[in-house]
Amino acid sequence: MFCIKKVKHVFFAQNLRKTLFFAKNCCFDLDSDPKTQQKPIGNELRVVNTFSKQKQTVLINGESVNVGNQTANSERLVKIYVCGPTVYDYSHLGHALTYIRFDLFVRALRSVCGLQIITAMNITDIDDKIIAKATHENKSARSVADFYYSAFLDDMSALNVTPANVYLRVTNHICDIVKYINRLQNLGFAYHSPETNDINFESSQFPFYLTTERTEKSLGKRSPADFALWKASKPNEPFWIYTNPKIGSEMFINGRPGWHVECSVLANGIFGSNIDFHYGGRDLKFPHHYNESLCCHAYHKLKDENVCGWAKYWLHSGQLRYANEKMSKSLGNIITIKQFLKNYHFHILRIICIRNHYREDLNFDETLLQEATSIDSKFKHFFSFLNREIDQLCSSEFASFSDDSSHTTEPILNVVRETQLEIERGIADDIDLNRGLEAVLKLMKLFQALPRHTFLDLIIVGNFIKQWTSVFGFKYDVASDLNFENxxxxxxxxxxxxxxxxxxxxxxxxxxxxxxxxxxxxxxxxxxxxxxxxxxxxxxxxxxxxxxxxxxxx
Ligand SMILES: [Zn+2]
Incomplete structure (x- = not known):
């Protein structure tokens, strides 16, 4: 008997790009129907920019991104900043959804669009909540932050979230933050408050800035929209010294940075005066992202009245709700990532994030879990079926040899090609990953219902589905469960x-x-x-x- 097991392993060892390229190009080469014969030109990437409230064509280096043409995009560098956590407690499902959605977005841009992505995330490791926790536990703020930063990284790893290229801890960049505030103060965008000893941002410099959201002026601020860039410390709190050489020796303030300016400094430090995408949960849109943007705008003396134009595209993910209320510690309805993963596989959260568009709010309930669990089972069942079919073919003699080498492969390639296009169409349309998921589920169902499967059909479809699951961060362990690759x-x-x-x-x-x-x-x-x-x-x-x-x- 001719053993084809080695051939099987070679096929399944291919990497994603080769496989998609293989599937797509084979499809186009073999497609003989003139109605569907078209160049794999793909689709123009468009996203909803939260601040412009419009779906915009994404321009990188002045040109649009063609989702179906990885080769054209491969030289293009994309700078992405995402707001990270304040590390004072274990991360909960709200964090999980934000960062899985961010991960899916980056994976789509990297693997399907072929862009060269650089991601940076801040870690807020000094803050009122961290200090309160440290006081409560009789520890240093640093040790509290170290512990929960490490726990955050463990949680992200357990969810198979791709690590950021750069993690930026605030306390490692205090000198940068001080110099940044110095410049704002010297340019007239910041002032010292004698009442609080804080350094505040002077929002009146931006008359077009949204001020209606804040109407009450707090102590030491000239306007309700002003915010602290440097907060004076209270007794027994950790502090760093703020000085401004241009102002003079009297300016020594023991304190710590304000939250908004941290992100401005860290993003500018890594990427310079502009970035392509800024990502974060929608709860950060106001005031955090407005204020972060104002600082960048002032620092770089940008003339544009659109203060959020410092980042080309602002993406905000929806929030997680539990029993129709926001999941938050103050409401006591928190489910930590660790608690969730004791009962469910991380695939469930990934499926929920793919199924529900990143801008949508989610109500975390049994229906959501059941639906995701059912889809997860469909993938498991498919890989089980695939392995069984291939093993049967491997362990039995060929029924007959035919001169027709193409036999049933062509129709399957057409369906794979159409599925690939649907995945790309969805991504192009504001990262709608559910369109791809639906197409993949349809392909699996259709394929399993076929009365007969050739070895090539099994390899092509199996490889395609396996690569899709892998691109979007699933780990269907085919090798150990099903003895598929070893x-x-x-x-x-x-x-x-x-x-x-x-x-x-x-x-x-x-x-x-x-x-x-x-x-x-x-x-x-x-x-x-x-x-x-x-x-x-x-x-x-x-x-x-x-x-x-x-x-x-x-
Ligand atoms: Zn931020």
Whole structure:
């Protein structure tokens, strides 16, 4: 019998881009229907910019991004900043949704659009809440922040969220923040408040700035829209010293940075005076992102009246609600990521995030979980089916050989091609990943319902679905669950099956003998012991050592 298992492993070892390229180009090459014969030109990427409230064509280096043409985009650098957590407690499902949605967005831009993405995230590691927690636990603010920063990274890893290229801890950049505020103060965009000893942002410099959201003026501020750039510390709080050489020696303020300016400094420090995308949860839109933008606008003396124009595209993800209320610590309805993952696989959250558009709010309930669990089962079932079909083909002789080498492959390639296009259309339309998911589910259903599957059909469709799940961060462990990619496991399993059969036959022969003579057949016994020695020798060759001890075999 001709063994095609090695061929199977070679196919499945291909990386994503090659596979999509392979699937797409094969499809187009083989598609003979002139109605559907078209160049794989893909679609122009468009996103809803939260501040302009419009769906805009994304321009990188002045040109639009063609979602279906990875080669054209591969040289284009995209700068993305995302607001990170304040590390004073374990992250909850609200955080999980924000960062999984961000991860899906970045994965789509990297893997499907082919853009060169650089991501940076701040970590707010000094803040009122961190200080309160440290006081409560009789620890230093630094140790509290270290602990929860580490826990945050563990949670993100457990959710298979791709790490940012750069994590920027605020306390590592205090000098940068002081210099930044110095410049704002020297340009007339910041002032010292004698009442509070804070340095505040002077919002009156921006008459077009949205001021209606804040009407009450707090102590030490000249306008309700002003905000603290540097907050004077209270007794026993950790502090750094703010000085401004141009103002003079009297300007020494023990304190810490305000939250909004932190992100301005860190994003500017990494990316310079502009970025392509700014991402964050919608609850950060006002005042955080407005104020962060105002600082950048002032610092770079940008003339544009659109103070949010410092970032080309602002993307805000919807919020998570629980029993129709925002999930928040103050309401006591928090589910931490750790608690969730004790009961559910991280796939469930990823499916929820793909199924529901990133701008939508989500009400976390049983229906949402059940639907995602059902989709997760469909993928598991599909890979199980695929493995079974391929194993059956691998372990049986070919029924017949045909001169027609293309046989049933072409229709399948057409469906794969259409699925790929639907994935791209969805991404192009403000990162609508559910369109791709629906198309993939449809392809799986259609394929499994076919009466017969050729080896090539199985490889093409299997590879395509596997790559799609991999791109969007799923880990369907086909290799360990289904013995799909590890030829060594196949050999070991086959060897054990042979051993079992040998022992079974010898035992049956011995039983027959005992019926006749009431004696154990010494020849059978010898052969069983010999088979046991043999399998121990064989296993040693595969790196598995079977040792006999007095009571246990291991
Ligand atoms: Zn921020």
């Amino acid at each position: 030829p060594k496991n196949s050999i070991i399993i086959e060897r054990f099956l042979k051993f079992r059969e040998e022992v079974r036959q010898l035992s049956a022969k011995n039983l027959m003998n005992m019926k006749k003579t009431s004696q154990i057949d010494p020849d059978c016994l010898k052969k069983i012991l010999s088979a046991c020695d043999e399998i121990r020798r064989d296993m040693k060759e595969y790196g598995i050592v079977i040792q006999d001890t007095k009571s246990v075999k291991s």
